[in-house]
Amino acid sequence: LAKTTQPISMDSYEGQEVNITCSHNNIATNDYITWYQQFPSQGPRFIIQGYKTKVTNEVASLFIPADRKSSTLSLPRVSLSDTAVYYCLVGVIYNQGGKLIFGQGTELSVKP
Amino acid sequence: DAGVTQSPTHLIKTRGQQVTLRCSPKSGHDTVSWYQQALGQGPQFIFQYYEEEERQRGNFPDRFSGHQFPNYSSELNVNALLLGDSALYLCASSLGGQYSGANVLTFGAGSRLTVL
Numbered sequence: 001l002a003k004t005t006q007p008i009s010m011d012s013y014e015g016q017e018v019n020i021t022c023s024h025n026n027i028a029t030n031d032y033i034t035w036y037q038q039f040p041s042q043g044p045r046f047i048i049q050g051y052k053t054k055v056t057n058e059v060a061s062l063f064i065p066a067d068r069k070s071s072t073l074s075l076p077r078v079s080l081s082d083t084a085v086y087y088c089l090v091g092v093i094y095n096q097g098g099k100l101i102f103g104q105g106t107e108l109s110v111k112p
Numbered sequence: 113d114a115g116v117t118q119s120p121t122h123l124i125k126t127r128g129q130q131v132t133l134r135c136s137p138k139s140g141h142d143t144v145s146w147y148q149q150a151l152g153q154g155p156q157f158i159f160q161y162y163e164e165e166e167r168q169r170g171n172f173p174d175r176f177s178g179h180q181f182p183n184y185s186s187e188l189n190v191n192a193l194l195l196g197d198s199a200l201y202l203c204a205s206s207l208g209g210q211y212s213g214a215n216v217l218t219f220g221a222g223s224r225l226t227v228l
Contacts, residue, residue, distance in 0.1 A: 034216065036217075036219075041200065041221075041222070041224070042221055042222070043116070043202050043204070043219030043220050043221050043222050044155065044202075044217075044219050045219070046216050046217070046218070049216060087154060100145075100157070100217060101157060102147070102154035102155045102156070102157075103154055104153070104154050105154050
């Protein structure tokens, strides 16, 4: 299973763009990259998923270089409510196995 | 929207007791995974169930066991509770079936277990 490395914590201010980079040097060919957001005492919430290049949805963008050994989650114009822990996961899920392993995550603190 | 529901939300047990946590997956999902999350840590994978069988297991002792029912709901049982078992227990569902690399886990709000 691909191991992920991401910063333990980051600080930002309201209205700024935040980029969180995750390293996954031994990502496998079939692995997808998925980011989750978690607030205290709640379950993680899916943010975005990608395989290669760039993916964008209504809340974030995910940039994946050609070698796929890293990925960057971009949160545009963060607000106080974006204060949370962000997890980068690499892997697949399927009925015969597959499991997603969480790392330590990045604790994002957004200040006014 | 029938998301993942877990019960109970909070419970307190004493060392040596046994606990059963329950999970109903999101409508349409057939695979259930369980995670343990200690305070300040990322979720740790316990096991995954599909077609009423344990398909994958993390590094947890046999005191942790589970079950999946024909309606895809699941239970997590922990025997001989230790103080270190105090944690948030998360259930996540997904769509299994054929190999699908783009599957996404949908998590419940968790069951907070405190062992005294």
